[in-house]
Amino acid sequence: MSFTIKNVLIPVEDSYATFDVQVVDGTICAIAPDLDVMGSEINGKNKLLLPGFFNAHTHSSEMWQRGIMSMLPLELWLAELYDFAPLDLEKVYLSALGTAVETLLSGGTSVVDHLVLIPGKELETIATAVRAYQEVGIRAFVAPLIQDESLTAGIPSGETQQNHEPYFRPTQATLAVIEETVKQFHHPEEGISILVAPTGIQLCSDALFAGCIELSEKYNLCRHSHLLETKAQEKLAQEKYGCTAVTHLKRIGFLDYRTTLAHCVHLSDRDITILSETQSTVVHNPLSNLRLGSGIAPILKYRQAGVNVTFGCDGASSNDSQDLLEAIKIGSILHNVTDLDYQHWITPRQAVEMASLGGAKGLNMADQLGCLSVGKKADLVMYDLTNLSLLPRTDPIGLLVLGRPSNVVDSAWVNGKQIVANGKVTTIDVDNLRQQLFNHSQWHTQRLSPTVTQIEPHYRSVMGL
Amino acid sequence: MSFTIKNVLIPVEDSYATFDVQVVDGTICAIAPDLDVMGSEINGKNKLLLPGFFNAHTHSSEMWQRGIMSMLPLELWLAELYDFAPLDLEKVYLSALGTAVETLLSGGTSVVDHLVLIPGKELETIATAVRAYQEVGIRAFVAPLIQDESLTAGIPSGETQQNHEPYFRPTQATLAVIEETVKQFHHPEEGISILVAPTGIQLCSDALFAGCIELSEKYNLCRHSHLLETKAQEKLAQEKYGCTAVTHLKRIGFLDYRTTLAHCVHLSDRDITILSETQSTVVHNPLSNLRLGSGIAPILKYRQAGVNVTFGCDGASSNDSQDLLEAIKIGSILHNVTDLDYQHWITPRQAVEMASLGGAKGLNMADQLGCLSVGKKADLVMYDLTNLSLLPRTDPIGLLVLGRPSNVVDSAWVNGKQIVANGKVTTIDVDNLRQQLFNHSQWHTQRLSPTVTQIEPHYRSVMGL
Structure with missing residues (x-):
């Protein structure tokens, strides 16, 4: 559960900095340039950590x-x-x-x-x-x-x-x-x-x-x-x-x-x-x-x-x-x-x-979660800034929030455990999930709801429609 | 420029049907079940054509x-x-x-x-x-x-x-x-x-x-x-x-x-x-x-x-x-x-x-474009209905419009020419485009616009702000 992200872009004040982030036992323990690698090394180059x-x-x-x-x-x-x-x-x-x-x-x-x-x-x-x-x-x-x-x-x-x-x-x-x-x-x-x-x-x-x-x-x-x-x-x-x-x-x-x-x-x-x-x-x-x-x-x-x-x-x-x-x-x-x-x-x-x-x-966890700070739990997401939907390079957070990013989550950790890597969920078989969702369903079109038919006149009347 | 899409889902009335679609010289020439293959054959199974x-x-x-x-x-x-x-x-x-x-x-x-x-x-x-x-x-x-x-x-x-x-x-x-x-x-x-x-x-x-x-x-x-x-x-x-x-x-x-x-x-x-x-x-x-x-x-x-x-x-x-x-x-x-x-x-x-x-x-082209009908130009898009964002199977058009589909365009044709296949643009090198967009730009944050500074007081005054 220990790892170090090297050279990742993180927001600081009104700007960005390229820093390393050390996580030990599920907790962020250092954010600074040129940190030693603790645990496994993660390449943060051209990525944004939030x-x-x-x-x-x-x-x-x-x-x-x-x-x-x-x-x-x-x-x-x-x-x-x-x-x-x-x-x-x-x-x-x-x-x-x-x-x-x-x-x-x-x-x-x-x-x-x-x-x-x-x-x-x-x-x-x-x-x-x-x-x-x-x-x-x-x-x-x-x-x-x-x-x-x-x-x-x-x-x-x-x-x-x-x-x-x-x-x-x-x-x-x-x-x-x-x-x-x-x-x-x-x-x-x-x-x-x-x-x-x-x-x-x-x-x-x-x-x-x-x-x-x-x-x-x-x-x-x-x-x-x-x-x-x-x-x-x-x-x-x-x-x-x-x-x-x-x-x-x-x-x-x-x-x-x-x-x-x-x-x-x-x-x-x-x-x-x-x-x-x-x-x-x-x-x-x-x-x-x-x-x-x-x-x-x-x-x-x-x-x-x-x-x-x-x-x-x-x-x-x-x-x-x-x-x-x-x-x-x-x-x-x-x-x-x-x-x-x-x-x-x-x-x-x-x-x-x-x-x-x-x-x-x-959710009463602001002491443990919600920002990139030393001492907080490592619930982290790292975005791939070389994805077409986040290019050309301008303000990474602006692109992420105001654009229409897709396939941009490179990695995610919860409590320091990596559960997304290289854009894929690593803990379950998502292809199998797709197959199961497919098998348990059928394509069809609009249906007639008997309850809607029953209550609609009262609804329209009370709402003045 | 001739091809036949086999067994593709298309909207009909308030429902869907599984049909074949023949395109010859850039024009839709038949939409019906069990058509002969003219030109290349495209597999439309589990896909929606619009x-x-x-x-x-x-x-x-x-x-x-x-x-x-x-x-x-x-x-x-x-x-x-x-x-x-x-x-x-x-x-x-x-x-x-x-x-x-x-x-x-x-x-x-x-x-x-x-x-x-x-x-x-x-x-x-x-x-x-x-x-x-x-x-x-x-x-x-x-x-x-x-x-x-x-x-x-x-x-x-x-x-x-x-x-x-x-x-x-x-x-x-x-x-x-x-x-x-x-x-x-x-x-x-x-x-x-x-x-x-x-x-x-x-x-x-x-x-x-x-x-x-x-x-x-x-x-x-x-x-x-x-x-x-x-x-x-x-x-x-x-x-x-x-x-x-x-x-x-x-x-x-x-x-x-x-x-x-x-x-x-x-x-x-x-x-x-x-x-x-x-x-x-x-x-x-x-x-x-x-x-x-x-x-x-x-x-x-x-x-x-x-x-x-x-x-x-x-x-x-x-x-x-x-x-x-x-x-x-x-x-x-x-x-x-x-x-x-x-x-x-x-x-x-x-x-x-x-x-x-x-x-x-x-754009004054309703006689040539805009619907799936025989005689119209083949500007077509085929969507992959097995994508996670379009599952489970319900109403394909409802999922497409009201969901948040990503990576769902399997194929696209303009004037009968295929320009997207298997989810990829086939006519240009999109990876190279990404690299060029990356190279021609820099990450940065908010800038100060001198013209905004200059005209803002008048704007706020005239808009009553």
């Missing part, structure tokens, strides 16, 4: 429906997703591998998987995803997706009387599954952390949130949830609580420095202040927010208010890729149209910091 | 500054661009090759190069770009970028008195260059067309537009221009003409069925009606419009008004890539946040039609 990024919100099993979901807003899209989501453990395994590989090959060394659970096989689903991530070697934050209300409860009722099916699993049984998951799988020092992760205010009772908070306190777990992804959820919060979702989540104590909140599209200025005061982290999923027509999250306002922001791909049914560099690019430049004053726009260097240190802060 | 896309607006030489341009709005960005643009013919050649290669490897078989000319070497610049495109074999529409007013004239004066340097080359001399260009290089049947291409209302006199219209009529040339890319240009048009730019361009006769207009971000509903009535084409450059903070073009309105829309990457200093699939993806999903009614959103199949037939219409 801290690994965080894919800070995804749902790995959505990979099975990428490319085929209709163009629909979240509430109807979810109905279609659930109508065609017959998961089995083999599929859970393959899509977790696929998510890990695509994340790694686009600069990510950590993934937060808001993991869809197979009903009745909750622990097996989690065990399967954990196994996949351990095989690849990516740092994984597994956040089992839990709720205790049924799908239709997530749509505002408007002036109408709506009846919802009760959710199939009682709240306390769900919390018991999560506690057992923590006992079995929460091993941060081995690169696997469990998060408490209620779906969001739209499908969760206060009792479920309270149970998650209790587990978070008891085991020092990070917290993860969707928050105000759509206009419909903004309406729903008012119906449900008589205040904004953020006000309610603060009141019940869900927001703190260990809390990452996916989407955050429809927040008021007062809500933004609350996120800042509670030191919560926003996970920006720009591509999913566009694809589902959710809106443009007010990221520049978050940054001005001192709210920590990082990036996620979101599940591949709403993006439909796990290319983290794409999410970082679009998540940066998208906001230039929201503020005429270019002095507020996100620069490529700021985007890199959001994607690395921003993720580490949200 | 008409080639159009990269319908770019500036090839901007590749030299990609990745390094500051985060600035168009008017200031242009000042920085011009301060650091010492072009020579070698650079023109290499960046045209690079633009062609990146376009081809992301599904494009045609490129519209709004080509920056080296002052005093205008014809040489054009000859150099033409040579590069002929070597690669991509279909090229070379649109020499001309203007007859100097840079500062492109910024509204507001209430102030502004003096502008006269432009260095007289209007008639510029028009003479273009006419000579047409005589020497306009050979549509050989895959090289010349367009008349005034920069836009912000830097061109009516005399220059009139001269371009005359050349267009005389030689049946298509017309190309930037249009209302920024809020500043909207203001400027009112100052300059006392009406919108579209009203003015219609009045002087620039708009017709051969006219493609890049950007079109700030148009009124009345302007949109004019584009529809004149059968003008909008070239949507979504990434550049985000990067420069220009705004979101009202593409859904254009489509509803029956205006033809196609996609461009724009120059690589404002995007900063030439990945056409990225422009198509973002140019589709971006608009879902502009209209709550998802029934208006662009579907992946519609996006493919915009990128292919939409481009062909705008």
